[in-house]
Amino acid sequence: MPGIPTSRDVAKLACVSQSTVSRVVSGKGNVSEETRRRVLEAAESLGYYVNEAARRMRTRRSRSIGIVLPSLYNPFYAESAHALYARAKQAGRIPLIQLTLNDPRSNQTIVKDLLGHRVEGLLMASTSSHDAYMRAYCADPVVPYVMYNRRLADGAGNWVVVDNKLGAVEVTNYLLARGHRDILFISGDTTYSTALDRLAGYREAMAEANLAPSIVHGNFDYGQTYQVMQRVLDNPEKRPSAIFAANDQMAFAVLDSLTHYGIHPKTDIAVVGFDDISWSSLRGIDLTTMSQRQDLMIQTALDGLLGLIDGSVSTVRQIIKPELVIRGTA
Secondary structure, X not given: OOOOOOHHHHHHHHOOOHHHHHHHHHOOOOOOHHXXXXXXXXXXXXXXXXXXXXXXXXXXXOOEEEEEEOOOOOHHHHHHHHHHHHHHHHOOOEEEEEEOOOOHHHHHHHHHHHHHOOOOEEEEOOOOOOOHHHHHHHHOOOOOEEEEOOOOOOOOOOEEEEOHHHHHHHHHHHHHHOOOOOEEEEEOOOOOHHHHHHHHHHHHHHHHOOOOOEEEEOOOOHHHHHHHHHHHHOOHHHOOOEEEEOOHHHHHHHHHHHHHOOOOEXXXXXXXXXXXXXXXXXXXXXXXXXXXXXXXHHXXXXXXXXXXXXXXXXXXXXXXOOEEEOOOOO
């Protein structure tokens, strides 16, 4: 047969109708195994493939979803990107990933670009607490959306987050229960709800213990945290007995700083992170940390977005309880 084979050609060779071919290639509808086998063999012999672009134009559905992340330098979001991509593909979706490069002001440009690619939904992990564009988008969304690991200051819109404040309270109380009183907190970038909530949890637990907080800022960045730690550790008489870093990446910088000064984690200074990324469990790191339960948060966010797209849910607001993972650093 000359030219590109069509579903009509497959139907003729397999001695079935075109609608049967359509049911086989789409995986929808009831087709006997014998008929399915004949159709697939005919399709393979003809070199037939489904033109997904043409199908999307006919149905006016792109099957794509936009995923907006702040950066892949942070291992938490690198792992999130991989898991979100895989889960979206498993759900029959086409994931389009964009990065703000830690500049939440670029959300508007990125969202407009994704809408130009006819995405059916947006999963946003780059929203700052006072993002004016996202607040306006929440009030009048073009397509369904879910904020992942982020939330606006007023709690508006659809979001899935871990209980960051509770997690920080529990980490601080864990250290207090082990006799620590001088607990240094390394804060993340406070333009984001995650950093604000973890800082609030630390402050609350210290206040409950009638202790003054001790806070430095690492902005969720390894290099900046390492520099801060040099200043903290330079004076042996003012070193804390425990350090709580607001994410694992900053905790890694703390551990490397301690090694530089010949200080042993846990026995000399306890160290706890927040995230539980895969590197944290490596034998050479063995970081005690508060787990965000990333797999559950990702699946909840994606399920929520797909539910908004198909109309089975109207609102997605989910707070996931974190879990303390005790390892060798505290």
